[in-house]
Amino acid sequence: MELQVILRNHSGEKQKFSVTPYVPAGWRAPAGPRRVSLPARAEGAVRVPLIVGPPGVGIVTADVAFGTCDLREWIEAIVAVS
Numbered sequence: 187m188e189l190q191v192i193l194r195n196h197s198g199e200k201q202k203f204s205v206t207p208y209v210p211a212g213w214r215a216p217a218g219p220r221r222v223s224l225p226a227r228a229e230g231a232v233r234v235p236l237i238v239g240p241p242g243v244g245i246v247t248a249d250v251a252f253g254t255c256d257l258r259e260w261i262e263a264i265v266a267v268s
Contacts, residue, residue, distance in 0.1 A: 187235075187236045187237075187265070188233055188234065189233070189234045189236060189246060189263055189265075190232075190233055190234075191205050191220075191231060191232050191233075191234060191248065191250075192229065192231050193205070193222065193230055193231065193232070194224075194228075194229045195224040195225065195226060195227060195228050195229075195230075195252075196227065197226060197227075197253070198226050198227070198228060199226050199238045200221045200222055200223060200224065200225050201223070202222075202231075203219075203222050203223070203232075203247050203250065203251070203252045203253045204219035204249075204251045205209070205219060205220045205232050205234070205249070205250055206218065206220075206248075206249040206251075207220075207247070207248045208246065208247045208248065208249075208259065209244070209246050209247060210239065210244040210246075211239075212239035212240070213236060213237060213238050213239050213244060213246075214236065214268040215234055215237075216231065216235065216237050219251070220232040220233070220234055221236055226261040232257060234246075234248070236265075238265065238267045239267065240267070241267050241268055242263075242267055243264060243265065243266050243267070244265045244267065245263070245264055246262065246263045246265055246267070247259040247261065247262045248260065248261050248262075252265050253258075256268065258265075
C-alpha cells in the first residue's frame, strides 16, 4: 500500500519539506523522512510506501518540517485494511 502526502508551499520562496511517517505497531514504513523541494506557491507530493498489518483500522501520522517550522504529528490518515 502507498499513501500520498500532498503539500502546498504557501510562501513566496522555494521551500524544502520533509515528512516523517509514524505507523501502528506491526506496520512498516521507510525509516527517516521523505523529502521534496517546492517552488514558491506550488503544490507537490511525497509517496510513503507502507507494509500494513492484519485486517482492521490503523492511524498513520507524520511530522512535517520546512524552513524553521517543525510540526509534530501534523497530519494523519485513517487506513482500513481488509
